[in-house]
Amino acid sequence: MAEDVSFDQARKRVDELILLLDQYSHQYYVMDQPTIPDEEYDRLYRELVELEEKYPTLVQNDSPTQRVGGALLEGFSKVQHDTPMLSLDNAFSKEELQEFDQRISKALDSAYAYQCELKMDGLAVSLKYEEGKFKQAVTRGNGTEGEDVTTNVKTIRSIPLNLKEPLTLEARGEIYMPKTSFIALNQKREEQGAAVFANPRNAAAGTIRNLDPKVTASRNLSVFLYSLPRLEGKAVDSQSGALNLMDELGLKTNPERRVYESIEDVWDFVEEYQNKRSDLPYEIDGIVIKVNELTNQEKLGYTVKAPKWAIAYKFPAEEAETRLQTVEWSVGRTGVVTPTAIMDAVQLAGTTVQRASLHNVDLMKEKDIRLGDTVVVRKAGDIIPEVIKVVKDKRPDDSQPYDYPTHCPVCGSELMHLEDEVALRCMNPACSAQAKEKLSHFVSRNAMNIDGLGERIAEQMYDEALVESPADFYYLKKDQLLKLDKIADKSAENLLKAIENSKENSLERLIFGLGIRHVGTKAARLLAEEFLTMEGLRQASKEQIEAIEGMGEVIAESIRAFFALEEVDHLLKRLKEAAVNMEYKGKRKEEIEQKTTFFTDKTIVITGKLEKFTRSELKEKLVNSGAKVTGSVSRNTDYLIAGEDAGSKLDKANELSIPVLNEQQVLEEIDE
Ligand SMILES: NC(=O)c1ccc[n+]([C@@H]2O[C@H](COP(=O)([O-])OP(=O)(O)OC[C@H]3O[C@@H](n4cnc5c(N)ncnc54)[C@H](O)[C@@H]3O)[C@@H](O)[C@H]2O)c1
Ligand SMILES: [Zn+2]
Structure with missing residues (x-):
């Protein structure tokens, strides 16, 4: 406490506190990523206030107690x-x-x-x-x-x-x-x-x-x-x-x-x-x-x-200490594997807490979290409780470093810790936790673009055990499709026809459809242009991939990791047997370029009186750049474009928190 410190001690501590608080403030105000909890910052700040009150000559002009906020960001005037x-x-x-x-x-x-x-x-x-x-x-x-x-x-x-x-x-x-x-x-x-x-x-x-x-x-x-x-x-x-x-x-x-x-x-x-x-x-x-x-x-x-x-x-800090029993690892829709702490139950912010987020493997390693450790959990309001630190003094003598998982808890395939990521990831596209996501991605508009086969049907097919991996689409039979809701004779035939047609797609659609981490539509096209066949891409070395303009180590590594998986081998074989095209057909190039605009795949409603164009002219422009323009605002609407006197649709959009754009903003997005 400030009462018992000598002037010399106080001077040293003030310097130290200013240095510390400045560092934390920079993280907090400039980077928007604080490195310590607010309560900890407030405690240090109070200590500084008390020392400065006791020894007013120690108050420096640049002390955090004399300043508001932090430095300004570059890039804004x-x-x-x-x-x-x-x-x-x-x-x-x-x-x-x-x-x-x-x-x-x-x-x-x-x-x-x-x-x-x-x-x-x-x-x-x-x-x-x-x-x-x-x-x-x-x-x-x-x-x-x-x-x-x-x-x-x-x-x-x-x-x-x-x-x-x-x-x-x-x-x-x-x-x-x-x-x-x-x-x-x-x-x-x-x-x-x-x-x-x-x-x-x-x-x-x-x-x-x-x-x-x-x-x-x-x-x-x-x-x-x-x-x-x-x-x-x-x-x-x-x-x-x-x-x-x-x-x-x-x-x-x-x-x-x-x-x-x-x-x-x-x-x-x-x-x-x-x-x-x-x-x-x-x-x-x-x-x-x-x-x-x-x-x-x-x-x-x-x-x-x-x-x-x-x-x-x-409001007071809502923190409590408890013991870490075990760590649960779960796989998200994109394959990220995240840790959750299972702890001895503890009262926190009016609720009993037994599970808390550990965020990711890197943070766990940084904090050296071990089973049996006494940990501090924090809960701010409704926010998911999180483990903020380990009380090292209370660590059992026989404690061992945590043994991190090496294989996916769902499918057992080897986990990757990619260079640029803080999390572990399961790369297996057939991993059941990710399978639905992968399937709907595979059939989506920028990938294989299978007409009439949207996300919902893809998921339904998975639930009915008709498809498990993307290759299964190409082995579907009509009587299987008839099992699905709302699919009758005619629509089953259309669906089969659309699936059949998609076999002719140029290579880049298939590459994109495989859902390789970091490989978006543009990267997929560059890869197809460069390697021309799936086999070419599969054989490509890291160096060859990195040599492509705009591609770096991250993409190259992700591609290599993908093709190293046995499951992928199997998938490609089955696609090939189904006669899915694996060659680049250059002519699709422009089409793809045009389709990946800001509005691609967005559902948009236009309302009100526009200045430069009529509503149907603007609609045409949006459709050309890949959007779907509908008449009424719903939860699925991505953007509302509102002109003068926009009425109830605007109210509805506001109510549903749907972003509203004006004509000018739209035009800026469309005409490069
Ligand atoms: N964790 C860290 O590393 C770190 C670093 C720096 C600052 N901080 C935190 O930031 C806080 C200091 O930030 P601060 O200077 O912005 O002060 P503050 O957030 O404690 O209080 C001032 C601000 O409150 C806001 N505010 C919210 N509702 C308001 C209302 N109804 N009327 C008036 N103002 C209202 C205003 O933005 C005002 O600028 C500290 O308490 C600290 O916890 C944390
Ligand atoms: Zn898995």
């Missing part, structure tokens, strides 16, 4: 804020809230109230409107300067492009990622072998500060606005008034808020939401308490880092 975007002081207990209230009451001689709001765990953004029109969005950045993220923010559907009144104003708030989207995004990233985001806040920050607006559009972000630092032609006199006005203007605010006169009532609100926390569809990490009257706020003023009229109560 920098924008100066009109007024600084500050951080908030924290409280971690009821006592600290009471101390805050005492400071307020001492500084004010008039009555005051508190506006209580949820502390959204996202990233702060400033939105500028001129005469009611959305103009610019900027991140908080280092507090005085932020990154211009206007293009990305435009893809967030809850941010209106037009206000309900033509006012000029600046609104600030928090962009966040709903829990379900966060979990889905991480699952996808885990399957792809990419690094997962530590929490929704880092995911939201990484998404907004992505150089590709398509990525942002695809990730379902939302916003709650909570302040109006600039407002022309209208006035409000309180925080609650500002929130209500924003509601009227169509700026989305969080309805979960209340005004109280006493800090005791504020505490009840805090406890209420601590209990409700896990039921909310978004992550919160505390409650923000703000003096409500703007005149009182002005009187109280600011420190260099935060307003003195507000405080953030942070």
